Amino acid sequence: MRIILVGYGVVGKGVTTILARRYMEKIANYGFNPKVVAIADVDGAVINARGFSAEKLEKFKQKGYPLSADPDFGHQGMSALEVIESVEAEVVVEVTPVNIKNAEPALSYITKAFKTGKHVVTTNKGPLALAMPALTELAAHNNVFLRFSGTVGGGTPMLEFAKRCLAGDKILAIKGILNGTTNYILSEMGQNCISFQDVLANAQKLGYAEREPSMDIDGFDTACKVVILSNWVMGKKVTLKDVNITGIREVTLELLQDAAKRYSTIKLIGTVEDKEVSVKPVEVPWANPLCVSGVLNAVTFQTEYAADQTLIGRGAGGIETANAVLRDLLDIRHKLASKLLS
Amino acid sequence: MRIILVGYGVVGKGVTTILARRYMEKIANYGFNPKVVAIADVDGAVINARGFSAEKLEKFKQKGYPLSADPDFGHQGMSALEVIESVEAEVVVEVTPVNIKNAEPALSYITKAFKTGKHVVTTNKGPLALAMPALTELAAHNNVFLRFSGTVGGGTPMLEFAKRCLAGDKILAIKGILNGTTNYILSEMGQNCISFQDVLANAQKLGYAEREPSMDIDGFDTACKVVILSNWVMGKKVTLKDVNITGIREVTLELLQDAAKRYSTIKLIGTVEDKEVSVKPVEVPWANPLCVSGVLNAVTFQTEYAADQTLIGRGAGGIETANAVLRDLLDIRHKLASKLLS
Numbered sequence: 079m080r081i082i083l084v085g086y087g088v089v090g091k092g093v094t095t096i097l098a099r100r101y102m103e104k105i106a107n108y109g110f111n112p113k114v115v116a117i118a119d120v121d122g123a124v125i126n127a128r129g130f131s132a133e134k135l136e137k138f139k140q141k142g143y144p145l146s147a148d149p150d151f152g153h154q155g156m157s158a159l160e161v162i163e164s165v166e167a168e169v170v171v172e173v174t175p176v177n178i179k180n181a182e183p184a185l186s187y188i189t190k191a192f193k194t195g196k197h198v199v200t201t202n203k204g205p206l207a208l209a210m211p212a213l214t215e216l217a218a219h220n221n222v223f224l225r226f227s228g229t230v231g232g233g234t235p236m237l238e239f240a241k242r243c244l245a246g247d248k249i250l251a252i253k254g255i256l257n258g259t260t261n262y263i264l265s266e267m268g269q270n271c272i273s274f275q276d277v278l279a280n281a282q283k284l285g286y287a288e289r290e291p292s293m294d295i296d297g298f299d300t301a302c303k304v305v306i307l308s309n310w311v312m313g314k315k316v317t318l319k320d321v322n323i324t325g326i327r328e329v330t331l332e333l334l335q336d337a338a339k340r341y342s343t344i345k346l347i348g349t350v351e352d353k354e355v356s357v358k359p360v361e362v363p364w365a366n367p368l369c370v371s372g373v374l375n376a377v378t379f380q381t382e383y384a385a386d387q388t389l390i391g392r393g394a395g396g397i398e399t400a401n402a403v404l405r406d407l408l409d410i411r412h413k414l415a416s417k418l419l420s
Numbered sequence: 421m422r423i424i425l426v427g428y429g430v431v432g433k434g435v436t437t438i439l440a441r442r443y444m445e446k447i448a449n450y451g452f453n454p455k456v457v458a459i460a461d462v463d464g465a466v467i468n469a470r471g472f473s474a475e476k477l478e479k480f481k482q483k484g485y486p487l488s489a490d491p492d493f494g495h496q497g498m499s500a501l502e503v504i505e506s507v508e509a510e511v512v513v514e515v516t517p518v519n520i521k522n523a524e525p526a527l528s529y530i531t532k533a534f535k536t537g538k539h540v541v542t543t544n545k546g547p548l549a550l551a552m553p554a555l556t557e558l559a560a561h562n563n564v565f566l567r568f569s570g571t572v573g574g575g576t577p578m579l580e581f582a583k584r585c586l587a588g589d590k591i592l593a594i595k596g597i598l599n600g601t602t603n604y605i606l607s608e609m610g611q612n613c614i615s616f617q618d619v620l621a622n623a624q625k626l627g628y629a630e631r632e633p634s635m636d637i638d639g640f641d642t643a644c645k646v647v648i649l650s651n652w653v654m655g656k657k658v659t660l661k662d663v664n665i666t667g668i669r670e671v672t673l674e675l676l677q678d679a680a681k682r683y684s685t686i687k688l689i690g691t692v693e694d695k696e697v698s699v700k701p702v703e704v705p706w707a708n709p710l711c712v713s714g715v716l717n718a719v720t721f722q723t724e725y726a727a728d729q730t731l732i733g734r735g736a737g738g739i740e741t742a743n744a745v746l747r748d749l750l751d752i753r754h755k756l757a758s759k760l761l762s
Binding site: 096232233234235238239242243244245246247365367370371374376381383384385386387388389390391392395397398400401402404405407408409416 | 589
């Protein structure tokens with residue numbers, strides 16, 4: 079399987095790390111032989127039609143920016159679109175930064191990949207939040223797969239769990255804590271009585287929150303994930319504009335203390351129900367398995383026959399998300415194998 | 421897919437209920453057409469080579485014992501072994517009571533099914549606890565599948581989660597609360613300061629505990645599940661005798677109160693690690709996602725790349741376990757489809 083990697087930040091580097099390490103050990107167990115044939119970054123690309131060795135991938139990472147300065151394989155100034163168009167490969171792994179205004183440049187990369195017959199694995203919520211129904215259709219039309227495990231739950235396979243493990247049951251509703259930053263802030267406020275502003279400042283210092291924190295605290299990141307769950311798990315055709323979104327700016331220490339008197343706390347909950355798709359602060363009893371603290375994520379699937387099922391894990395992290403990319407690559411390989419046979 | 425159902429207790433009835441309901445709705449989505457061609461119970465069997473209709477399955481359930489009195493399809497006194505041997509079918513669903521002394525009669529039913537070329541779905545921990553490595557080999561030798569989702573986690577797909585959703589990662593260890601009865605007892609003792617004897621008596625009244633509670637409170641039920649997780653998820657070749665087992669009889673209110681001072685409580689934890697497979701009471705911090713109360717089950721998979729992942733759900737129940745049988749049937753159907761194509 080030849081792979082074009084687009085984006086070389088934390089997740090992109092994590093992908094090369096995992097692929098390099100796994101060359102030697104477990105990958106063989108799955109009959110899976112991934113080859114990174116190109117890496118495109120903002121300033122250019124490196125290309126090797128035969129695939130970069132594990133050692134070479136390690137060297138790229140140690141040397142760092144700019145990749146395209148590599149004397150043997152560098153193509154300075156070559157755009158990611160050109161790379162996707164001109165390099166022969168089966169899969170594009172798209173791991174560029176999120177943009178929920180117009181989803182670019184990721185949206186163009188993904189559609190270019192589809193139009194040139196390439197499967198796409200992305201960890202980018204932007205294109206899915208704004209255009210998931212259209213992208214799903216475009217992938218089907220071009221007879222390629224679109225996979226995006228890393229967009230929800232980071233390393234925790236929430237999407238796969240719903241799709242694969244609950245086969246045969248019916249998912250009636252989904253409720254989740256899908257954003258580690260807001261969960262960290264609310265946990266600190268509730269447990270240690272620290273004001274929103276102080277926790278936010280601290281979270282920014284620790285690297286849990288961005289300097290521009292609106293994406294997290296105004297609920298947009300959770301809303302993107304809710305869109306993805308709605309489409310993928312519940313078969314709804316919705317985009318970001320269909321989600322009722324309220325962030326955590328109005329959650330006060332007083333409200334949290336009040337909730338505590340009722341053995342509860344307040345969490346930012348993304349909800350997918352029959353009638354409504356929403357993100358808002360909700361009071362959750364401590365005894366509810368969904369009520370996890372710190373940067374953890376948790377999601378509860380309400381099912382017809384198997385009652386509530388809750389999955390908890392770390393929601394983010396470069397290597398965790400990179401591992402989600404590996405799962406998607408394995409899934410595509412598996413799907414292709416079945417397809418060839420049919 | 422023709423199915424012989426062996427055992428007609430709570431789970432067996434649940435299986436017919438789910439299959440009957442699902443005929444009409446979701447099953448079609450999976451291209452799956454299950455037909456119950458025989459049901460064998462202690463006193464005899466009902467057989468219909470063309471498959472019982474949804475209505476007929478409902479009628480059997482309403483009419484109740486003994487099944488084999490049915491004027492059209494009843495075979496009074498016919499043994500389950502005879503049914504498995506003589507009725508044409510693809511799958512035997514084995515849902516008879518657990519026996520961890522010698523695993524009979526389930527063990528004979530399963531091996532008979534294998535030898536007559538039938539796949540087996542079981543919810544019975546006995547044969548797996550005592551002979552899982554041998555049964556796995558026998559199934560492979562006869563070129564049939566053995567599936568047992570319902571044995572661990574009841575309706576919560578713990579086995580599938582580990583096997584499917586964590587593909588590409590490496591599971592380093594497993595820790596779980598795998599028995600609802602003991603979890604209920606320890607939760608009540610810890611939260612409401614009620615003595616072990618009083619909670620046990622109450623649990624027996626509520627139907628959460630058996631009149632002969634040793635299987636649960638001495639840790640054997642948890643140990644059976646630990647054996648299954650060890651073999652299926654971690655690739656170990658172990659049976660019940662390889663598990664170090666300590667039950668909850670020695671857990672006192674004092675110990676629980678002591679733990680509470682450290683923001684912890686005591687849970688009966690099944691553990692699968694590199695060197696040890698064990699069941700014993702362990703102190704668990706309240707903040708640990710594994711620390712669930714009441715009759716809930718929870719399992720944490722410690723993975724190499726995706727950190728700890730915890731799955732929580734109801735561990736038992738007739739309809740939940742029956743739904744696990746449905747998942748297994750769908751999985752076998754899926755596996756057979758791929759096999760036919762290869």
